[in-house]
Amino acid sequence: MRGECGTIVVVGGYEDIWPVAGLLASQLPPHLTVHVIEQSASASSLALLPVDDRYFGALGWGVSELAAAGARFTLGFVLDGLRRDGKPIVAAPSGDLPAIAGLALHQILRRVAAQAGALDRLAELYHGFSFCARAAESGKMALPADGPDTPLAMLGPLALLDRATLAEALDRGCAAPNVVRHTASAIALERGEGEVVGTVRLAGGERLETGLLVDLRTLDPDSARGDAIPLPLLETAQSRGIAFELRAGQPLPAYHVKPRGEWDRSRPFALAAPWQGNHLRLGPAAGQISGLFSADSRLLLAHALDLVQCLPAMRDMTVEARRFNALHARTIERLAELVAAPLALNTRSEQEWQAVRASPVPEALRLRIDQFRNRGRLPEFDGEIVDRQFWIDLLMASGVVPRSHDRRADAFDPRQLDRALGTVRAQLDQTLREISSQAEFDARIARG
Amino acid sequence: MTERAQAIRNVVIVGGGTAGWMTAAALARLLGGTGLAITLVESAAIGTVGVGEATLPQIRRFNSLLGIDEREMMARTAATIKLGIEFRDWGRVGDSYIHPFGRFGQEIGPASFVDYWARAHARGMVAPIGQYCLPIMAAMQGRFEPPHGNGTRQPYDYAFQFDAGLYAAWLSELAQSAGVVRREGRIVDVARNSESGAISAVSLEDGAAIRGDLFIDCSGFRALLIGETLETPFEDWSHWLPCNRAFAVPCANGGDYGPYTRATARAAGWQWRIPLQHRVGNGLVYCDAFWDDMDAAEALMANLEGERGAEPRQLRFTTGRRSALWRSNCVAIGLAGGFLEPLESTSIDLIQSGILNLVELFPHTAIEEADRREYNRLMDLEFERIRDFLVLHYVANQREEEFWRAMRAMPMPDSLADRIEDFRERAMLPDYADGLFQPVSWISVFLGQNVVPRRWDPRADAIDADELGKRLTAIHGKIADDAVAMPLHLDFLERAGARYVYGAGQ
Numbered sequence: 001m002r003g004e005c006g007t008i009v010v011v012g013g014y015e016d017i018w019p020v021a022g023l024l025a026s027q028l029p030p031h032l033t034v035h036v037i038e039q040s041a042s043a044s045s046l047a048l049l050p051v052d053d054r055y056f057g058a059l060g061w062g063v064s065e066l067a068a069a070g071a072r073f074t075l076g077f078v079l080d081g082l083r084r085d086g087k088p089i090v091a092a093p094s095g096d097l098p099a100i101a102g103l104a105l106h107q108i109l110r111r112v113a114a115q116a117g118a119l120d121r122l123a124e125l126y127h128g129f130s131f132c133a134r135a136a137e138s139g140k141m142a143l144p145a146d147g148p149d150t151p152l153a154m155l156g157p158l159a160l161l162d163r164a165t166l167a168e169a170l171d172r173g174c175a176a177p178n179v180v181r182h183t184a185s186a187i188a189l190e191r192g193e194g195e196v197v198g199t200v201r202l203a204g205g206e207r208l209e210t211g212l213l214v215d216l217r218t219l220d221p222d223s224a225r226g227d228a229i230p231l232p233l234l235e236t237a238q239s240r241g242i243a244f245e246l247r248a249g250q251p252l253p254a255y256h257v258k259p260r261g262e263w264d265r266s267r268p269f270a271l272a273a274p275w276q277g278n279h280l281r282l283g284p285a286a287g288q289i290s291g292l293f294s295a296d297s298r299l300l301l302a303h304a305l306d307l308v309q310c311l312p313a314m315r316d317m318t319v320e321a322r323r324f325n326a327l328h329a330r331t332i333e334r335l336a337e338l339v340a341a342p343l344a345l346n347t348r349s350e351q352e353w354q355a356v357r358a359s360p361v362p363e364a365l366r367l368r369i370d371q372f373r374n375r376g377r378l379p380e381f382d383g384e385i386v387d388r389q390f391w392i393d394l395l396m397a398s399g400v401v402p403r404s405h406d407r408r409a410d411a412f413d414p415r416q417l418d419r420a421l422g423t424v425r426a427q428l429d430q431t432l433r434e435i436s437s438q439a440e441f442d443a444r445i446a447r448g
Numbered sequence: 449m450t451e452r453a454q455a456i457r458n459v460v461i462v463g464g465g466t467a468g469w470m471t472a473a474a475l476a477r478l479l480g481g482t483g484l485a486i487t488l489v490e491s492a493a494i495g496t497v498g499v500g501e502a503t504l505p506q507i508r509r510f511n512s513l514l515g516i517d518e519r520e521m522m523a524r525t526a527a528t529i530k531l532g533i534e535f536r537d538w539g540r541v542g543d544s545y546i547h548p549f550g551r552f553g554q555e556i557g558p559a560s561f562v563d564y565w566a567r568a569h570a571r572g573m574v575a576p577i578g579q580y581c582l583p584i585m586a587a588m589q590g591r592f593e594p595p596h597g598n599g600t601r602q603p604y605d606y607a608f609q610f611d612a613g614l615y616a617a618w619l620s621e622l623a624q625s626a627g628v629v630r631r632e633g634r635i636v637d638v639a640r641n642s643e644s645g646a647i648s649a650v651s652l653e654d655g656a657a658i659r660g661d662l663f664i665d666c667s668g669f670r671a672l673l674i675g676e677t678l679e680t681p682f683e684d685w686s687h688w689l690p691c692n693r694a695f696a697v698p699c700a701n702g703g704d705y706g707p708y709t710r711a712t713a714r715a716a717g718w719q720w721r722i723p724l725q726h727r728v729g730n731g732l733v734y735c736d737a738f739w740d741d742m743d744a745a746e747a748l749m750a751n752l753e754g755e756r757g758a759e760p761r762q763l764r765f766t767t768g769r770r771s772a773l774w775r776s777n778c779v780a781i782g783l784a785g786g787f788l789e790p791l792e793s794t795s796i797d798l799i800q801s802g803i804l805n806l807v808e809l810f811p812h813t814a815i816e817e818a819d820r821r822e823y824n825r826l827m828d829l830e831f832e833r834i835r836d837f838l839v840l841h842y843v844a845n846q847r848e849e850e851f852w853r854a855m856r857a858m859p860m861p862d863s864l865a866d867r868i869e870d871f872r873e874r875a876m877l878p879d880y881a882d883g884l885f886q887p888v889s890w891i892s893v894f895l896g897q898n899v900v901p902r903r904w905d906p907r908a909d910a911i912d913a914d915e916l917g918k919r920l921t922a923i924h925g926k927i928a929d930d931a932v933a934m935p936l937h938l939d940f941l942e943r944a945g946a947r948y949v950y951g952a953g954q
Binding site: 005027028029030031032058308309310311312313314318319320322323326327367370371374375377379380381382383384404406407408410411412 | 478479480481482483558807808809810811812813816818819822825866869870873874876879880881882903904905906907908909910
């Protein structure tokens with residue numbers, strides 16, 4: 001197979017194709033043409049995504065563009081229904097909390113708590129320093145750029161987006177002359193030598209030659225059994241009727257456990273190699289992880305980024321496919337362990353939740369939990385999708401309290417530590433008092 | 449809740465030398481305040497290999513953790529600056545490139561700089577990649593100044609070329625002043641707990657037994673604890689990195705203090721040149737299946753630039769590493785844990801990684817299996833990623849000698865084969881966060897050894913060819929201007945208190 005790739009055909013539901021086509025259009029070289037085939041829209045859904053997600057960065061989007069796409073901004077979210085006592089967990093993405101002499105704050109706090117014989121109060125002590133979660137809980141809203149040299153720099157604002165509205169904004173904003181729109185309820189693929197997709201035939205009879213087919217049509221998980229990455233814990237949760245949905249909520253968006261009988265019956269799955277030949281399956285065609293943490297939306301945006309990074313140079317796209325498949329496997333691994341974490345650490349007593357706890361935990365997550373539980377250390381892996389502090393917050397909130405701390409923390413003079421911690425806490429409290437309310441922030445964004 | 453169990457208190461380091469004293473100094477500095485008692489056992493009768501006169505920029509972080517002032521270190525260790533490594537004759541005889549501690553070019557569009565460069569190169573419209581890199585341009589002109597953050601210059605970093613013996617001796621002073629106890633003596637016995645198999649003590653010739661809770665094996669190739677005592681298997685990687693012998697010899701400096709190390713390919717191996725303030729470190733690494741010892745020694749001596757300072761010393765080694773670097777209550781750091789030839793100056797960096805990972809996982813009251821596993825995972829990853837990068841230098845050659853033809857034909861790790869194909873077919877680079885060698889390193893070796901991309905990221909085609917040419921010219925010009933504006937490396941050394949350059953202290 002020689003010659004340039006030439007034409008890319010993107011097909012799928014409206015909410016799925018535009019995040020891909022919109023990014024492609026923004027970076028496309030003139031010799032590539034993209035045909036976008038819109039199929040029927042799926043039910044509208046929400047996604048909660050970091051404002052500084054690499055995807056938005058690649059589009060050149062900031063807060064104003066996201067606001068124009070209908071985003072509502074928040075500093076955190078609620079995880080509901082995971083604890084035996086019924087208390088919700090408030091989570092807030094965050095940059096690293098201030099380190100003391102290079103040591104992470106939670107290590108210092110654990111040492112202080114141990115010395116005071118108050119390890120049972122470590123989570124409480126830590127919460128006082130969880131600046132971003134406290135800001136979120138108290139209905140505040142600001143951006144890191146509002147105070148780059150202050151604790152505000154730690155904030156990790158999130159955009160709550162309606163996926164259909166996001167797709168409309170991307171569709172509207174796409175003025176690239178080499179993007180051609182089509183609508184078709186059904187398509188047929190005509191394959192040539194070596195199972196290469198040569199032509200896409202639309203329901204109306206139109207035929208589109210294709211160098212690369214980007215397929216976002218939802219895949220039946222059962223058809224992927226022979227080529228799937230195992231997701232045992234997520235499958236157990238789904239088979240026991242445990243699924244999550246994101247609700248807009250006030251003051252914070254919330255991930256709730258869906259009531260019994262309402263859960264999505266489709267099995268979680270992830271293809272092992274979604275790019276075969278010139279047929280690339282993306283988003284819902286390549287994997288379905290969970291509604292929790294907007295994992296499926298994150299997967300779609302990660303796929304869009306990986307696609308532009310792996311755009312085929314020629315019709316022989318072996319190396320691009322290999323790289324994309326490797327990036328996909330890594331993204332699935334990271335997303336699956338993120339979703340699995342609160343499930344594996346749930347404290348509910350019902351049988352189905354116990355069954356989830358008993359399921360095998362992804363290897364990287366097991367390592368994170370073991371290391372954090374043993375010594376408050378958090379291993380990091382290639383392709384991280386949430387930052388270190390978020391993991392620490394999530395594990396602490398899920399009841400994983402370190403049994404020990406970094407031994408370097410024992411070298412500090414306790415009086416100096418008290419002073420340093422007091423200073424840090426006072427700075428955080430002062431900044432917290434000064435942050436604008438959500439309503440004030442919304443008004444500021446509305447004013448532009 | 450309180451913590452009552454007995455803390456791990458007694459640490460015994462077996463072996464001085466670079467690894468031993470770096471470990472002792474770091475543990476004393478970072479954990480000394482936690483009640484650790486650190487004893488280092490070494491014997492003046494046992495020589496040290498003195499690995500790694502050339503370092504990587506990571507050494508600066510290590511020195512900073514130890515509170516070491518760079519200026520003082522340079523004076524104490526006769527150090528020079530290193531901006532990269534020059535590789536001569538590695539692709540074809542006559543080729544030369546520098547692997548820099550910096551980056552190439554600057555952002556042009558959504559694709560990476562190397563994609564734009566590859567597109568322009570295919571049309572013959574671009575300078576060699578090295579001319580888009582400030583530390584390379586500075587190194588080639590013998591210039592250096594520390595990076596400063598005014599934001600207009602291309603960022604870069606630097607390392608040092610120093611006398612490893614002087615560095616170890618200085619760290620020995622620092623460590624002992626921080627409370628490390630040095631015991632002189634040859635170890636004649638290692639006692640183990642009969643139930644757990646853990647090491648409980650080492651005994652010296654004079655009958656003294658030194659007990660410990662944690663033992664750190666810095667005994668070099670002998671691997672007294674991790675190998676001889678605990679019988680941890682050694683994974684032999686010589687099928688990928690077959691060079692197994694070296695001669696090392698110092699000589700007088702012929703006048704070139706260039707701020708870089710040099711590695712020159714020879715008939716069946718390669719020769720290093722490391723310019724220090726007071727001498728040049730030289731060595732020839734070779735494979736005994738292709739070159740006998742006498743011919744190798746003659747080749748080294750024939751290529752010295754000045755009067756030799758000692759008789760050539762031979763080293764024999766096998767590349768590879770222990771299957772576990774932390775086993776039971778013993779951690780192997782340095783050559784005791786593994787050896788990768790010094791082609792990319794990784795020896796000291798591997799020591800440093802071993803130390804910093806140990807500090808992060810240092811046990812409180814008991815050694816947890818999870819911590820051992822994590823330490824070994826981290827070190828495995830580091831060794832394997834370095835290994836692949838080193839193998840690349842050998843397989844990507846176009847030389848005609850038997851050794852080099854064999855290198856081209858030898859099987860390589862699958863991970864490396866994919867990386868070479870990815871770059872050749874589409875200018876794709878390895879994508880990982882943890883690993884010593886990041887894309888700039890791979891670009892250097894690929895292009896320096898004539899693995900040129902046939903195609904590139906199509907997004908690089910989005911810019912008009914003339915506009916691309918102008919952008920590349922502007923980047924090239926700015927870097928050339930910035931390099932010329934730097935002071936000479938020798939002037940920098942003199943201002944930094946060098947004792948030997950410009951004839952001082954000779």
